[in-house]
Amino acid sequence: MMETLIKEITADQDFSNLRAIVISAEGPVFSAGHNLKELKSELGKAQYEKVFSLATKLMLSIINSPVPIIAKVDGLAAAAGCQLIAQCDITICSEESQFSTPGANFGIFCSTPGIALARCVPKMVALHMLLTGNPISSKEAKESGLVSKVVSKDKLDEEVDKICNAILLKSRSVIELGKKFYYKQVQTDIKNAYAMGERQMVDNVGMKDGQEGILSFAEKRKPVWSS
Amino acid sequence: MMETLIKEITADQDFSNLRAIVISAEGPVFSAGHNLKELKSELGKAQYEKVFSLATKLMLSIINSPVPIIAKVDGLAAAAGCQLIAQCDITICSEESQFSTPGANFGIFCSTPGIALARCVPKMVALHMLLTGNPISSKEAKESGLVSKVVSKDKLDEEVDKICNAILLKSRSVIELGKKFYYKQVQTDIKNAYAMGERQMVDNVGMKDGQEGILSFAEKRKPVWSS
Amino acid sequence: MMETLIKEITADQDFSNLRAIVISAEGPVFSAGHNLKELKSELGKAQYEKVFSLATKLMLSIINSPVPIIAKVDGLAAAAGCQLIAQCDITICSEESQFSTPGANFGIFCSTPGIALARCVPKMVALHMLLTGNPISSKEAKESGLVSKVVSKDKLDEEVDKICNAILLKSRSVIELGKKFYYKQVQTDIKNAYAMGERQMVDNVGMKDGQEGILSFAEKRKPVWSS
Structure with a gap:
């Protein structure tokens, strides 16, 4: 998944007709983050290093992309999924969306999600999310700066189109x-x-x-x- | 205009009776930022350099002023006008006020307004404003930290006086x-x-x-x- | 008081049964900050240095504590009291709580409270508080990121317990x-x-x-x- 995202983000980046990238998902979960089964001890340290090196590469590819990268969220963005949307340039979500960094519940503190999170929301929100693992609602996400805008589910595409069209005019x-x-x-x-x-x-x-x-x-x- | 602002901000700064400076405007636009006609190619690079060097000088004069500088906004603060109010120590605005950084619509990205903006509001708000050029309302400006307080138009002077009086007591x-x-x-x-x-x-x-x-x-x- | 807080925060920090620390207060004032009478000129510079060196030590002990430090506020947190709660990892307060940095009213600008404050809230909120000395409500504190959550007075213990229990599960x-x-x-x-x-x-x-x-x-x- 991370390899695909990096490939899709970087592949056409010098193609002048590419003007924005929208990252969305199917189903009730936008992204639950890393697959913990890829981090089992029998797979060894080289495997962990590969996973987190790819994650960094993905995050930096968003920052380095010449076009705006917009997350369109309708559902739960958790752990590295929350990191992904926090690292995007613009994030639009539906009212039903939720955001959490529950890694510590599974023994893996959301340290890298915290990097993107800490650069979006106030410390009191970031540490509350990271230390408790409890989710925040779309309303709380908007109030704390984690998302750019919240709209009702049926207006999500319209809102993202509006942003893309504004970019296209420039x-x-x-x-x-x-x-x-x-x-x-x-x-x-x-x-x-x-x-x-x-x-x-x-x-x-x-x-x-x-x-x-x-x-x-x-x-x-x-x-x-x-x- | 920038030369006048710099002059007025710095002229009496060592005069002990000067205790605060309020920047306000007449008419429905607080400030629309730079006059693009001053940046036409026939005027040459030296002219562009003069304009942006003055803008920096103005922003730093606000930071370096020994007294608090308060923006009183009733209307639209756009581009470098938005930068100006974001660079002030305190900004009070009326409910009707709006804020935008639409430079990219005219081929000039609001890069320097973004410097002041990024130090006031969350990334998700700053990049949404900068990349779309769309305005935000006074309510959104308050929620995201761009202004200190929003009051109704008829209470604007009263609120600014309250702040000045609080400063005068010290x-x-x-x-x-x-x-x-x-x-x-x-x-x-x-x-x-x-x-x-x-x-x-x-x-x-x-x-x-x-x-x-x-x-x-x-x-x-x-x-x-x-x- | 500062010596006691430092002692209590650091004393058991390597004891594995210590999982979180809650700082609370009795009475209508959470903390009014430094006792100005400890800063009278006849006590001399060495005394001032001792007071502010202790304050720094207290703030750094919160950051360096291996366990989360939670402020439970029900009342007024002013000056270094406001600094204390802003420096905690998580702050929960009652609806009746208020927050202020009024030092300049007494000739002592809340410069060190401003260090913690500036790392929690937007510049427009921090400077408004510091320059006017006026208090903000619990609602404004939540909106600006100074506290993690506001609950009604009778739910305060329940909310703090919820956070501690979430930490205990990890x-x-x-x-x-x-x-x-x-x-x-x-x-x-x-x-x-x-x-x-x-x-x-x-x-x-x-x-x-x-x-x-x-x-x-x-x-x-x-x-x-x-x-």
Whole structure:
């Protein structure tokens, strides 16, 4: 599953018609995370290392993808499944969805899910989830920042389409540059971030699609992106 | 506009009667951010550099101001306008206010607004705003931490006055020291922050207004600040 | 009081039957923070240094405790009292509870409370609290991430028991490893966090209680922890 996700996320990433990736699931469970049976002692340390190295590769492939990656959740996202949706750029879920990091119940603390979780929600929510293993509702997920939006089950596709359409209206290279910069600046101190940001804005304005955007605005017409 | 804001923020900063700065606007738009017409290609790279260098200077002048800077928003704060209010120390807005970072619609990704935004709201909110360009309501802004408080339009001045009055009751030098330390500690690891914090508290207690505060508390009377 | 708290938090920390620590209070005030009378000028700088060095030691003892530390708040947590609950791993409060950092009213800015606060709540909430000194309600505390959950006064013990029972069902050594890793990873950049996380997960799977958890899951039985 992880190999497939990595392959699908990276395969067409330089194909200009790829503009966004939506990760969804069938059935009542979005993802329950790792298959614990793949971690049995008889399989040995090399197997554990392979599993968690793949998981890291998957998470970094989401950050490094030039296009936005959107999780569409309708059901339970647990453990590394919760990590997956927390690592996406945008997550939309149905009201029925739930989120949990119950690894410690099975002797495996959700340490890596906690990495993505801690970068989405307040400490008091993250540690409550990690230490108790109890799920939170879609409402709590929205309130704490774990998801971008909650909609009723029958509006889920519509909402995700709305986001994809908003992305489609923009230049691919501008979205790529913007997403890349976001993950870079968020990890540095604010003074350095603004110093990098100045150069970023100057570069963006100098881009073909930067100038086309500015011109189309001045001329009150729709932009025609080169990308 | 940016030059005026920088001038007004820094001009009287050592004047002891200056205790807080309120940034407000007239009309239905608080600020729509940069004027894209100032970024046309015929104006050249030196012009873009000037614009974004000024923007950084403005943002850092807010952080470095010895007095709290409060945004009073009644309307739309978009792009660098959204950055401006996110960079303030406190933001109060009316129920009708909206916030957006729609730069990518015009080929210029809101990369620098994203710097201030990412330090106020959860990732799932920031990236949704940046990648779709869609506005959020005052209610969503409050829930996600972009503003300190939402009040009805007719209570906006009253609420801002309440905050200014709360600041006026305190010592100017204590507020200055506290604001400065906040922005310093928030960027370092917690162990280092507490090490710096110990020294900060000892220095604060040793200040004339620190001792006056403690004495007035013990003597159950109003403090008389030297600053 | 601080010496007693440090002693009680650290005394039995290697005793395997200790599984969680609950910090609570009697009366309408959970904690009003430092006693300002201990900071009078005639007591001298060495006294101030002792007070704030102890406060740091107390905060770090919470982070370094191998077991989760839960604050049960029913009343006002102010200044260093607010810092204390913000530094805990999980905080549960009653609807009547309030939280404030009013130090600047008494000439002593809540700089060190701000360290814990800034790592729980959005900047717009933290600075509003610190600069005005005004309290926030339990509802606002929940919405901004300062507490994990708000319950009615008569459900407070039940809720805390629920959390403790959830922790009791897990392996002590797994909880210890998970808590320790959380505070480590949260302070580093995401790439490094995932690199550390890979090793952490491999180590966890290799632990006796890691394998017992996986086996019990596969065999559909309750785990029997060695720890």
